[in-house]
Amino acid sequence: MSDARILEVDGLTLRFGGLTALDDVSFDIKEGEILGLIGPNGAGKTTCFNAITGVYKPTSGEIRFQGESLAGKKRFEITKAGIARTFQNIRLFPTMTALENVLIGADAQHTTGIFSALFRLPKHRREEADGHQKAMELLGFMGLAKKADELAANLSYGDQRRLEIARAMATQPKLICLDEPAAGFNPQEKRVLMDLIRKVRDQGFTVLLIEHDMRLVMGVTDRIVVLEFGKKIAEGTPAEIRDNPAVIAAYLGVEDEDAS
Amino acid sequence: MSQIKFRLSEMPKPLKITVWVLLALLAYALPLLEPPFITTPGVDFGGVLFVVTMYCLVALGLNIVVGYAGLLDLGYVGFYAIGAYTAAILTSFHANWPLLMAIPVAVLATTISGVLLGAPTLRVRGDYLAIVTLGFGEIIRLVAVNTEWLGERKGISNIARPPSLGGEEGLFEIPHLFWGNGTVLIDTQDTTKFLVFGVLDQIPYYWMGLTVVIVMLFADYLVKDSRVGRAWEATREDEDAAELMGVPTFRFKLLAFATGAFIGGLAGALYASRQNFINPDSFLLLFSILFLAAVVVGGQGNRWGVMVGAILVAYLPQRFREFDDFRVLVFGVALVALAILRPEGLFPPRRTVRAKQLEHEFEELEEGTEGEEEARV
Amino acid sequence: MNFEFFFNNLPGLTLSGLAFGAIYALIALGYTMVYGVLQLINFAHSEVFMYGTFAMLWAVMALGGADAHGMKLIAILFASLIAAMAMSALIALFLERVAYRPLIKRNAPRLIALISAIGASFVLAELMGLRDRVAAWVGLDDDLADYVGKARINNSIAGVVDAPRWDVAGVSVSSIDVLVIGSAIAMMVIVDQFVRRSKLGKGIRATAQDPETASMMGVNPTRTIQMTFLIGGLMAGVAAFLYMLKIETTKFDVGFLLGVKAFTAAVLGGIGNLRGALLGGLVLGVAEIWGSALLGTEWRHVVAFVLLVVILLFRPTGLLGESLGKARA
Numbered sequence: 033m034s035d036a037r038i039l040e041v042d043g044l045t046l047r048f049g050g051l052t053a054l055d056d057v058s059f060d061i062k063e064g065e066i067l068g069l070i071g072p073n074g075a076g077k078t079t080c081f082n083a084i085t086g087v088y089k090p091t092s093g094e095i096r097f098q099g100e101s102l103a104g105k106k107r108f109e110i111t112k113a114g115i116a117r118t119f120q121n122i123r124l125f126p127t128m129t130a131l132e133n134v135l136i137g138a139d140a141q142h143t144t145g146i147f148s149a150l151f152r153l154p155k156h157r158r159e160e161a162d163g164h165q166k167a168m169e170l171l172g173f174m175g176l177a178k179k180a181d182e183l184a185a186n187l188s189y190g191d192q193r194r195l196e197i198a199r200a201m202a203t204q205p206k207l208i209c210l211d212e213p214a215a216g217f218n219p220q221e222k223r224v225l226m227d228l229i230r231k232v233r234d235q236g237f238t239v240l241l242i243e244h245d246m247r248l249v250m251g252v253t254d255r256i257v258v259l260e261f262g263k264k265i266a267e268g269t270p271a272e273i274r275d276n277p278a279v280i281a282a283y284l285g286v287e288d289e290d291a292s
Numbered sequence: 293m294s295q296i297k298f299r300l301s302e303m304p305k306p307l308k309i310t311v312w313v314l315l316a317l318l319a320y321a322l323p324l325l326e327p328p329f330i331t332t333p334g335v336d337f338g339g340v341l342f343v344v345t346m347y348c349l350v351a352l353g354l355n356i357v358v359g360y361a362g363l364l365d366l367g368y369v370g371f372y373a374i375g376a377y378t379a380a381i382l383t384s385f386h387a388n389w390p391l392l393m394a395i396p397v398a399v400l401a402t403t404i405s406g407v408l409l410g411a412p413t414l415r416v417r418g419d420y421l422a423i424v425t426l427g428f429g430e431i432i433r434l435v436a437v438n439t440e441w442l443g444e445r446k447g448i449s450n451i452a453r454p455p456s457l458g459g460e461e462g463l464f465e466i467p468h469l470f471w472g473n474g475t476v477l478i479d480t481q482d483t484t485k486f487l488v489f490g491v492l493d494q495i496p497y498y499w500m501g502l503t504v505v506i507v508m509l510f511a512d513y514l515v516k517d518s519r520v521g522r523a524w525e526a527t528r529e530d531e532d533a534a535e536l537m538g539v540p541t542f543r544f545k546l547l548a549f550a551t552g553a554f555i556g557g558l559a560g561a562l563y564a565s566r567q568n569f570i571n572p573d574s575f576l577l578l579f580s581i582l583f584l585a586a587v588v589v590g591g592q593g594n595r596w597g598v599m600v601g602a603i604l605v606a607y608l609p610q611r612f613r614e615f616d617d618f619r620v621l622v623f624g625v626a627l628v629a630l631a632i633l634r635p636e637g638l639f640p641p642r643r644t645v646r647a648k649q650l651e652h653e654f655e656e657l658e659e660g661t662e663g664e665e666e667a668r669v
Numbered sequence: 670m671n672f673e674f675f676f677n678n679l680p681g682l683t684l685s686g687l688a689f690g691a692i693y694a695l696i697a698l699g700y701t702m703v704y705g706v707l708q709l710i711n712f713a714h715s716e717v718f719m720y721g722t723f724a725m726l727w728a729v730m731a732l733g734g735a736d737a738h739g740m741k742l743i744a745i746l747f748a749s750l751i752a753a754m755a756m757s758a759l760i761a762l763f764l765e766r767v768a769y770r771p772l773i774k775r776n777a778p779r780l781i782a783l784i785s786a787i788g789a790s791f792v793l794a795e796l797m798g799l800r801d802r803v804a805a806w807v808g809l810d811d812d813l814a815d816y817v818g819k820a821r822i823n824n825s826i827a828g829v830v831d832a833p834r835w836d837v838a839g840v841s842v843s844s845i846d847v848l849v850i851g852s853a854i855a856m857m858v859i860v861d862q863f864v865r866r867s868k869l870g871k872g873i874r875a876t877a878q879d880p881e882t883a884s885m886m887g888v889n890p891t892r893t894i895q896m897t898f899l900i901g902g903l904m905a906g907v908a909a910f911l912y913m914l915k916i917e918t919t920k921f922d923v924g925f926l927l928g929v930k931a932f933t934a935a936v937l938g939g940i941g942n943l944r945g946a947l948l949g950g951l952v953l954g955v956a957e958i959w960g961s962a963l964l965g966t967e968w969r970h971v972v973a974f975v976l977l978v979v980i981l982l983f984r985p986t987g988l989l990g991e992s993l994g995k996a997r998a
Contacts, residue, residue: 106540108535108538111535111538112538119533125529126647127525127643127647128643132525136523136526137538139519139523139538146547148518149515149521150515160519163519183646183647185650186650366787412982416985419710420981423977423981427929427981430970434970434971434974435971437967581787581791617799618799620791621795624792625788626788627791628768628792631768632768632771632785635777635778635781635784
């Protein structure tokens with residue numbers, strides 16, 4: 033884990049009409065680390081994700097990725113630049129197969145257009161072979177190789193979550209944002225997921241993780257940022273966060289449920 | 293139908309190719325064979341087949357826009373009109389170009405108009421997009437009605453025909469079959485001159501149209517099975533998620549629109565060359581609706597399905613002439629019935645079939661549990 | 670550009686434009702309410718209007734309008750108004766039941782509902798255009814000859830109503846135009862008040878804002894939707910009556926053009942916004958007539974289509990903003 037900062041969130045403020053969803057939030061993500069973003073419901077975690085991936089435009093403040101500001105970039109440009117994500121409520125392409133879903137991710141870095149496709153030019157052949165190979169590797173990595181030809185809608189819940197991660201990884205990101213990847217998992221599945229996240233990081237990716245399950249967050253992250261009501265209230269290692277009174281206060285009464 | 297397709301794809305490649313070639317040959321030979329129940333009494337069969345190929349072409353083009361990319365276009369006839377009018381102007385009204393030079397220009401003009409129309413329009417929400425495209429289609433027609441340079445209501449005649457091979461008598465003559473008195477005869481009096489694009493014999497036009505359709509089917513397959521086809525599907529399924537996965541959705545929507553325009557313009561130009569005469573009434577809104585009906589009834593997203601739809605829409609009213617007056621009524625009913633009972637169309641693409649099976653299984657599961665609970669109580 | 674003609678006749682043109690606009694506004698009400706509640710473009714609403722025009726025509730024919738004068742004529746016209754409203758309302762309810770309800774219940778994608786709407790629109794128009802064949806099929810074509818004849822061409826009641834023209838400050842004003850504008854505004858006010866104050870009206874607004882919560886609060890969604898179609902239908906019937914007074918002719922395909930213009934008016938004013946429908950209609954009517962005076966009458970319809978396209982591209986929320994859900998009805 034180097035000290036280079038892959039993402040800098042600088043004074044990010046996001047207002048919708050009268051509601052301030054994010055209020056002057058600042059934090060950095062170091063290259064190669066697993067950063068957890070936690071907070072009670074409504075704290076602004078997914079909003080933060082949305083700002084980073086270009087879904088929302090900041091009202092003020094800046095987000096810099098590898099030193100370059102993301103302002104004005106279109107969403108697909110941000111993905112192509114190296115930020116990928118999964119979704120809180122799974123958003124796979126339901127009538128496309130698992131393989132096709134991952135291929136879409138791989139296509140993010142391709143440039144085959146209608147002419148290359150129509151005339152089967154070398155670029156098309158090369159990118160298709162490349163995409164298929166990467167996709168099958170990722171499906172294998174996620175344990176989905178046998179289900180490559182299943183419709184995404186047909187997969188089990190756990191498989192769908194894993195497929196989303198595979199699809200995100202296929203875009204060849206430098207930073208992967210996982211939005212509650214463990215939602216709906218039982219303890220055993222969560223343990224497997226933790227392993228998976230570590231393996232993802234070991235492959236060279238940086239991970240930004242939103243999660244409600246405290247044990248998972250404490251177990252897998254290197255550092256944690258805590259939001260409450262749109263403001264950052266704490267930042268530090270899991271040990272520091274666990275004993276932080278402000279964090280405990282924010283979660284009071286909620287922690288027991290999530291610890292299971 | 294889907295079962296037949298599966299068996300076809302399991303055959304070894306040489307066999308598959310042979311089957312397709314034979315089917316293609318059969319298609320070309322169809323008007324020469326004059327099969328009894330299929331030919332259209334009172335209307336030139338070759339001419340009907342030509343119109344069918346034009347509808348097939350249009351259906352393929354609209355299928356890319358509606359079926360692949362998921363954009364509801366109610367003004368497709370506009371592209372058809374631009375292609376036809378460009379060909380007409382260049383070969384008859386304001387210049388004397390040969391058809392083969394006019395067609396590329398017509399297609400280019402239509403494609404450019406597709407891009408110009410798409411650029412501002414494709415940012416707009418689904419049903420609004422439908423209405424905007426409808427508006428554009430009507431604007432194009434009304435401009436033709438009101439502009440002297442485009443022939444106004446009188447239209448443009450003397451549009452160039454495709455060039456013939458072998459002068460007026462052609463290279464050789466192909467006799468038709470004659471079915472009667474319980475036997476099949478080769479009628480050497482009833483022949484088609486190869487390859488003469490004349491006034492009476494419509495069959496060469498059909499062959500031209502059929503060839504273009506076959507080429508377009510290939511092209512459709514090549515493009516669909518690539519990054520482009522996947523991007524269209526993803527955009528249709530979930531545009532926001534697609535964009536976040538790196539798909540430049542707006543560009544691909546524009547590409548779908550432009551490709552649809554290209555094909556529509558080509559069909560329009562070919563149609564104009566056969567008709568020899570066009571006027572604004574050939575491009576009423578009602579045709580946009582019939583085109584849409586072909587795609588929706590046939591099975592949007594499935595290139596074979598929409599061709600079946602096109603055949604139904606173009607052929608049935610000619611085969612059953614009494615039906616012709618009721619054509620719009622019947623297809624209107626078909627649209628409503630299909631929207632309510634089978635929105636995916638008669639021959640939906642495989643993915644939809646699988647997804648529906650899934651839904652069905654879920655429903656059965658749910659009903660099964662309810663039944664058990666009731667039984668227990 | 671015919672500036673001289675335009676400026677010389679400005680008041681008369683404007684009045685005529687307002688009259689047409691008033692008719693568009695009444696039809697627009699149907700589009701805007703259904704869209705506000707269901708997010709559905711009721712493409713077939715144009716036929717709801719068209720059937721109303723025929724009901725008015727047939728009522729006038731059946732009751733001997735051609736030979737009537739004075740009070741008798743007024744009574745016949747009143748009866749034809751009721752006929753138009755009843756017919757339009759019936760068609761609207763029929764549409765809802767047959768073409769939309771199965772899809773609404775299933776939460777079908779909006780594009781599917783739009784396809785059903787388009788199909789329904791064409792079916793209804795063609796049925797009217799083929800009524801002679803339909804009548805022949807059931808053997809009634811002789812008895813109903815007057816009503817089913819001339820199925821695909823203009824049917825007219827010209828000359829039945831000889832409305833006075835008044836001279837207001839040197840401008841010749843048709844009393845019909847005044848009646849049309851006045852009635853439309855009156856109807857708008859009535860519907861507006863109904864939607865704001867009555868229980869049903871509040872139910873409509875609630876369903877437009879949040880159908881689930883509304884139904885949990887005891888608002889019957891099916892009834893509410895029916896109500897919405899009914900009100901739209903009744904207003905289209907009034908529009909049909911006024912249209913026949915002013916234009917005196919109808920035809921099976923008259924719905925399409927009027928429907929597109931009314932929809933344009935609805936979007937122009939802000940879809941879902943009742944007052945917007947009135948404003949949009951009047952603006953469109955005037956723009957259309959002014960445009961045709963300046964550019965030539967053949968461009969009249971193009972003005973409407975261009976306006977439609979421009980609004981949808983550049984200001985889809987319209988002049989007053991979308992809002993059936995919000996209190997500002």
